[in-house]
Amino acid sequence: MERYTLKNKLPVLCHDENAWREFMRDEDNILLARDEVGQFSIVTVFLGFNNGSVENPQFFQTTCFGSDTGSPKYTKDWDWAMAHHQGKIACAKAWIKFSEEKAAGIDRSFRFVDCQVHPPGEIHFLLESEAEAKRVMPFNKRHWERRGRTIVFLVRPCVE
Numbered sequence: 001m002e003r004y005t006l007k008n009k010l011p012v013l014c015h016d017e018n019a020w021r022e023f024m025r026d027e028d029n030i031l032l033a034r035d036e037v038g039q040f041s042i043v044t045v046f047l048g049f050n051n052g053s054v055e056n057p058q059f060f061q062t063t064c065f066g067s068d069t070g071s072p073k074y075t076k077d078w079d080w081a082m083a084h085h086q087g088k089i090a091c092a093k094a095w096i097k098f099s100e101e102k103a104a105g106i107d108r109s110f111r112f113v114d115c116q117v118h119p120p121g122e123i124h125f126l127l128e129s130e131a132e133a134k135r136v137m138p139f140n141k142r143h144w145e146r147r148g149r150t151i152v153f154l155v156r157p158c159v160e
Contacts, residue, residue: 001049002050003015003017003020003049004050005020005023005029005048006023006078009077011059020048023048024048030045030046030047030048031044032045032078032081035089038066039066040066040088040092041065042064042065042088043062044060044082044085045060045061051074052074057076058074059075059076059077060074060078060080061073061081062085062088064091064092066092086117087123090123090153094153113128114126121154122152122154123153124150124151124152124153125150125152125153126150127149132149133146133148133149133150133151136151
């Protein structure tokens with residue numbers, strides 16, 4: 001397995017195992033971002049190895065803990081990782097808002113299949129069906145639109 005460290009936010013191949021282990025021991029090198037949003041914890045880390053392939057490298061992982069769709073998202077570079085992190089924050093905030101509305105008697109409940117970030121400015125909530133999407137979001141607004149069974153929030157995630 002090839003090992004990598006970060007230099008100027010770029011993964012760099014590291015042939016010295018001791019240097020790599022020392023780099024990985026320092027939390028500041030691997031924990032890129034951590035945010036708490038209500039019951040959600042969004043964490044983005046540098047893995048120190050390529051979790052993908054040569055054609056599709058994946059050096060960074062973003063996970064949203066506290067959700068039932070908390071499968072990690074892997075990305076190739078720093079900017080994509082930060083965009084995914086900001087996107088997961090926006091998803092968590094939207095989910096909390098929907099939950100508060102439901103508690104207030106506004107029925108916006110829906111079951112989504114996945115949430116994906118599409119930098120530089122879209123978050124896609126993939127719902128179970130197009131009929132469900134139409135029920136939840138019956139028409140387009142300035143900050144979101146419906147595309148079949150996908151609800152697309154138009155945002156501008158912050159990228160460092």
